[in-house]
Amino acid sequence: RKEVEQDPGPFNVPEGATVAFNCTYSNSASQSFFWYRQDCRKEPKLLMSVYSSGNEDGRFTAQLNRASQYISLLIRDSKLSDSATYLCVVNGGSARQLTFGSGTQLTVLP
Amino acid sequence: DTGVSQDPRHKITKRGQNVTFRCDPISEHNRLYWYRQTLGQGPEFLTYFQNEAQLEKSRLLSDRFSAERPKGSFSTLEIQRTEQGDSAMYLCASSSIRDRGRQETQYFGPGTRLLVL
Numbered sequence: 001r002k003e004v005e006q007d008p009g010p011f012n013v014p015e016g017a018t019v020a021f022n023c024t025y026s027n028s029a030s031q032s033f034f035w036y037r038q039d040c041r042k043e044p045k046l047l048m049s050v051y052s053s054g055n056e057d058g059r060f061t062a063q064l065n066r067a068s069q070y071i072s073l074l075i076r077d078s079k080l081s082d083s084a085t086y087l088c089v090v091n092g093g094s095a096r097q098l099t100f101g102s103g104t105q106l107t108v109l110p
Numbered sequence: 111d112t113g114v115s116q117d118p119r120h121k122i123t124k125r126g127q128n129v130t131f132r133c134d135p136i137s138e139h140n141r142l143y144w145y146r147q148t149l150g151q152g153p154e155f156l157t158y159f160q161n162e163a164q165l166e167k168s169r170l171l172s173d174r175f176s177a178e179r180p181k182g183s184f185s186t187l188e189i190q191r192t193e194q195g196d197s198a199m200y201l202c203a204s205s206s207i208r209d210r211g212r213q214e215t216q217y218f219g220p221g222t223r224l225l226v227l
Contacts, residue, residue: 078194
């Protein structure tokens with residue numbers, strides 16, 4: 001079983017749609033959680049950190065459920081520029097390295 | 111540009127050759143990480159440095175791989191006797207532990223794309 005699991009998609013949605021991505025992680029000692037965005041053939045870039053209380057950044061909302069070991073990302077009012085792969089990322093226990101999911105591919109269609 | 115830089119951006123080599131990649135982290139970031147990413151997968155951790163000390167290595171890092179960060183600034187990753195399975199994007203990231211109370215954020219460089227023929 002992978003440490004971080006995501007639905008690979010692809011998700012194809014029209015502009016303006018709301019789309020949600022889910023992710024589960026296996027290491028209960030994980031302490032930090034992130035969503036990174038990766039455009040084709042580019043490096044991952046931090047989209048947002050995820051906090052236990054949930055957090056919002058503009059059209060993006062992230063939620064964390066530690067009991068279920070579940071992370072989510074909600075994108076409202078999708079834009080064409082949101083098309084990318086979204087990586088669920090966990091930094092856990094005594095390890096400093098990030099553990100990435102395989103990513104969920106999103107395409108926003110005009 | 112004060113972000114993480116990597117050189118070269120692309121490398122094509124023949125099986126059996128040695129290759130070396132360089133990473134320059136964000137200035138004053140004391141932690142530096144190497145990851146490898148293959149098509150359709152997320153990046154996988156290889157190794158990390160705090161200042162010049164290599165503190166952790168993944169089991170993915172076979173004895174053909176070696177990484178250094180001699181002065182606690184830039185780092186090099188060398189692959190000896192390359193194999194076709196080494197073809198991947200090699201990503202470097204840096205972070206700082208100075209932002210106490212906040213989650214440590216890793217910033218990635220553009221990567222070095224390696225193709226072993």
